[in-house]
Amino acid sequence: MSPKPTPQEVREIVLRVLHTIAPEIDVASIDPSVDWRDQLDLDSVDLLNFLVGVHDALGVDIPEEDYPKLSSLDRCVDYVSARMQD
Amino acid sequence: MAEFRMPSLGADMDYGTLVEWTVKPGDHIRRGDIIAFVDTDKGLIEIEVWEDGMVESLVAAPGQKLAVGAVMAMIAAGGGAPAPAEALPKPAPIPSPKPSPVPSTPSEKARPQSRMEAPLPTTAAATTLGRAASPLARRRAAELGVELAAVRPGEGGIIRVADVERAAASRAEAAPAVEAPKAAPSVQAPPREPTTAEQRTAAMRRVIAAAMARSKREIPHYYLEHHIDVGPAVSWLTDENRKRPVTERMLLSAVLLKAVALAVHEVPEMNGYFVDGAFRPIERVHVGVAIALRQGGLVAPALHDVDRKPLVEVMKEMLDLTKRVRGGAIRSSEIADATITVTSLGDQGVESVFGVIYPPQVALVGFGKIIERAWAVDGMVGVRPVVSSSLAADHRASDGHRGGRFLAAIDRLLQRPEKL
Numbered sequence: 001m002s003p004k005p006t007p008q009e010v011r012e013i014v015l016r017v018l019h020t021i022a023p024e025i026d027v028a029s030i031d032p033s034v035d036w037r038d039q040l041d042l043d044s045v046d047l048l049n050f051l052v053g054v055h056d057a058l059g060v061d062i063p064e065e066d067y068p069k070l071s072s073l074d075r076c077v078d079y080v081s082a083r084m085q086d
Numbered sequence: 087m088a089e090f091r092m093p094s095l096g097a098d099m100d101y102g103t104l105v106e107w108t109v110k111p112g113d114h115i116r117r118g119d120i121i122a123f124v125d126t127d128k129g130l131i132e133i134e135v136w137e138d139g140m141v142e143s144l145v146a147a148p149g150q151k152l153a154v155g156a157v158m159a160m161i162a163a164g165g166g167a168p169a170p171a172e173a174l175p176k177p178a179p180i181p182s183p184k185p186s187p188v189p190s191t192p193s194e195k196a197r198p199q200s201r202m203e204a205p206l207p208t209t210a211a212a213t214t215l216g217r218a219a220s221p222l223a224r225r226r227a228a229e230l231g232v233e234l235a236a237v238r239p240g241e242g243g244i245i246r247v248a249d250v251e252r253a254a255a256s257r258a259e260a261a262p263a264v265e266a267p268k269a270a271p272s273v274q275a276p277p278r279e280p281t282t283a284e285q286r287t288a289a290m291r292r293v294i295a296a297a298m299a300r301s302k303r304e305i306p307h308y309y310l311e312h313h314i315d316v317g318p319a320v321s322w323l324t325d326e327n328r329k330r331p332v333t334e335r336m337l338l339s340a341v342l343l344k345a346v347a348l349a350v351h352e353v354p355e356m357n358g359y360f361v362d363g364a365f366r367p368i369e370r371v372h373v374g375v376a377i378a379l380r381q382g383g384l385v386a387p388a389l390h391d392v393d394r395k396p397l398v399e400v401m402k403e404m405l406d407l408t409k410r411v412r413g414g415a416i417r418s419s420e421i422a423d424a425t426i427t428v429t430s431l432g433d434q435g436v437e438s439v440f441g442v443i444y445p446p447q448v449a450l451v452g453f454g455k456i457i458e459r460a461w462a463v464d465g466m467v468g469v470r471p472v473v474s475s476s477l478a479a480d481h482r483a484s485d486g487h488r489g490g491r492f493l494a495a496i497d498r499l500l501q502r503p504e505k506l
């Protein structure tokens with residue numbers, strides 16, 4: 001098994017996935033603490049595509065009831081990192 | 087041998103600019119393969135072929151603006167062995183018309199016509215090309231006159247816009263790298279005038295304006311609205327999604343699309359084209375999905391045969407389509423052939439939407455957001471999730487009575503989501 005990625009690595013992977021969903025977004029301009037659905041104008045299809053991308057990249061399956069826990073970049077990185085420790 | 091021509095990519099498109107060939111002379115191609123990228127006011131479009139065969143020669147050059155119907159390439163029919171002399175990459179930029187075409191194999195026409203027979207590649211970049219590049223990167227490379235082969239890919243081996251721009255910048259600094267002309271490109275890419283994002287958005291805005299103005303000028307719209315209790319659909323989805331991995335999960339929007347496609351079976355006057363003064367119903371149901379682009383503008387590419395596909399399949403195709411459209415590329419088969427369109431503005435928070443029909447189609451169904459309402463069922467008032475469904479339909483093809491039956495059919499289908 002490959003070693004667990006660090007939170008910084010998780011952040012990079014998450015941003016890469018986001019880039020495939022929304023290539024026109026300048027990831028440097030994202031405020032990591034603000035709800036990105038509003039900030040980036042993502043709709044429910046984008047969000048599901050994003051979660052599928054995170055799943056494919058990191059192998060983390062996120063149950064539907066946990067979606068609210070991924071509402072910002074910071075929260076998403078925290079959540080995914082925590083899930084990967086399991 | 088057949089001439090491959092610039093396909094029509096919708097009634098409102100006359101020209102496209104060839105950005106890149108993804109095949110070269112001598113390549114064998116199969117039905118459904120993507121052979122080129124063409125830039126249009128609707129965005130970058132992946133051009134598919136509909137016959138098996140072999141590329142004889144590429145007639146059009148990257149950077150060239152081509153009218154619909156202009157010859158792009160010569161393709162020998164059949165997937166058999168390459169015809170000896172003709173396949174050699176001799177420097178013949180313009181093919182002289184050859185009198186003896188390669189006879190097509192008789193089995194050719196016997197192939198099943200269904201699109202589902204040949205699964206399309208999910209990413210053109212990964213399968214048909216030596217180099218994986220994002221569609222936006224391809225467009226940028228064509229604009230800057232950068233050969234993708236000369237670009238060093240970034241993370242994951244994929245070429246992105248930034249990699250192309252870096253390559254262009256370093257090329258400008260260094261002495262012009264001597265690109266050994268490879269066998270195929272007898273056609274050289276003339277650098278195009280770089281187009282700004284604003285110009286692109288403005289061009290798309292003109293396309294939308296032309297189509298919508300034509301619609302409002304020519305189509306006598308009528309509008310209906312019906313509120314639908316989506317309680318059964320929402321709770322069914324919640325239960326289903328709990329059992330499913332994220333890759334199999336579904337959204338209400340896919341359920342709505344499927345219900346619309348099945349309702350068409352009951353009221354076929356909603357599905358088809360009004361052309362040459364008459365309504366032509368169409369048997370297959372290709373649902374156009376209105377997808378807003380964050381940078382401005384809108385496209386409504388088609389999901390094919392939605393009525394015949396399982397819901398999970400519809401959902402996956404919708405995810406893939408949205409991702410590709412927002413990532414900058416649509417396939418030629420998707421852009422032109424929707425038979426009815428659905429627009430969902432619920433994510434934007436509006437209660438209802440009354441659409442403008444996309445000609446030559448004759449109907450557009452609009453869905454708003456889910457709102458909890460006081461709702462009477464069997465004489466009891468309860469709180470139910472309710473969605474507004476609307477129909478904009480063409481009075482030349484149908485009347486309000488039939489339109490009402492159509493929305494009622496959608497409602498009825500949504501009460502039994504497990505049957506969809």
